[in-house]
Amino acid sequence: MFTLSEQSWIDLFFTYLRLEKNSSTHTTNNYLRDILDFQQFMKGHKIRGFAAVTTQDVRNYLTKLFEKEYARKTVSRKISALRSFYRFHLREERVSENVFQSVVMPKKGERLPNFLYEEEMQELFDAFVDNKPLDQRDRAILELLYATGMRVSECSQLNVHDIDLMIGTVLVIGKGRKERYTPLGAFACDALEKYIEDGRVKIHTKANQVNDALFLNYRGGRLTDRSIRTIVLKRMEKVSNQKKLRPHDIRHSFATHMLNNGADLRIVQELLGHEHLSSTQIYTHVTKDRLRDVYKHTHPRA
Template structure:
């Protein structure tokens, strides 16, 4: 069998039917290439020859390379999807990966900022300057909505609806969702759009409707957002590492700690499955335990 051919048609399937992002496709290809190299080394030239015993040998090699359980699990999941595609196209009769158990993974508690830490970040920006206004609006929006940095970087001015206090976000798989934002984010956005953004836009060589601009007047990138947050942390003299996703974790954790229900937080985060949101309950259990120990007569 021509492995290159199957690699190409699988990528087409991911792009056209699954609407997968380039980032997702890259990981699928990495996993597929690892498997194809293993098959060539084992002298297996037909994808129909892959069986349970062959997969166990493949897994042994992955563990011998000191791969984490998360990495092994991802590779198995990728190959299961690949063989499901082959089965649908009637290239193979059955999916040999269906009977392979995914390794149990540790579920680390998401890192988040305490309220005192997040409050310090809100005091470091000079809102009398264009960049300070932008940074304040950026921080307020990320923490106030829990959106992903990739979603934030592609926001347009027209995505903000001040009349009802919502932002239209384009998430994974090009799925749209509306997220409400509060008064603090509204004030910061209004000041930035009416003042700082106009000054930044004047520095650009061509008009743009991107919401967040860099010092040259062009669209701010996801990498630029990460750099801005790191600078804020240094100014606040915090001995922590803050990445945009930590603000997302903080958003979800603070909502659940304050009594928000899991389904609502799932919708706000844009999670397809509730299990993705449930990782935050590990954090809130500590909060509930503290309340119980402080308030229950027999605690």
């Protein structure tokens, strides 16, 4: 009987993720890391292939993760990846059961999303003093992320024709290849127009061929989501004293500021591209300054 190699199991799963699930590069890379981590565990415990894994092996793996003091969110992600991996191979009848199906996921903490205050966002934009092509590009990226709340991975996939400056919208391809049109504010439109008509033209001259990507690297190729994260993080660190900032915090800031200024929760859900309202509800927290301001203006004896 022909037996697939462990690498073939992995390759088939990732073909499924790309072609059937339309998973993003970011998602597939995370899945790959988690599956390779489990594969190393298998080798260390002399487990002969994915089909030979037992529920006791799974318990041993969980024990190892907790001994390494991984965050609960990280453990949940790893288990979720492996559950999906085995679910696929169960469907293809390579295993008789999903050994990760009955694993109880650790409860996630109630940590609220980190965000920048409106004044910090203004400082972020005020910090741009040069008008060089790459500065124009970086400002356009930040204005676009803050104006729309889109993910960095979505931003990296944009092409020039996805931007409509006449009516002020951008076509975003979200998770699962779902499309949504998102409005652009005046500041974002101005920054994008300047970059597209000036900075991008100059950067594109360095490319070896025509490139439709909206955001280009200094050689004229498409900026990857990793490069955009690096660019945004460097800009954020220059103006904020907060620790552990992430580019994704721009998205958190967008949602928080919209809700704090009276936006409807379902509108914000649609703008963010959330499938479930529960994903958006985490942003209904308000800052201490907002609470203090509301109290001061509404309580009769404040």
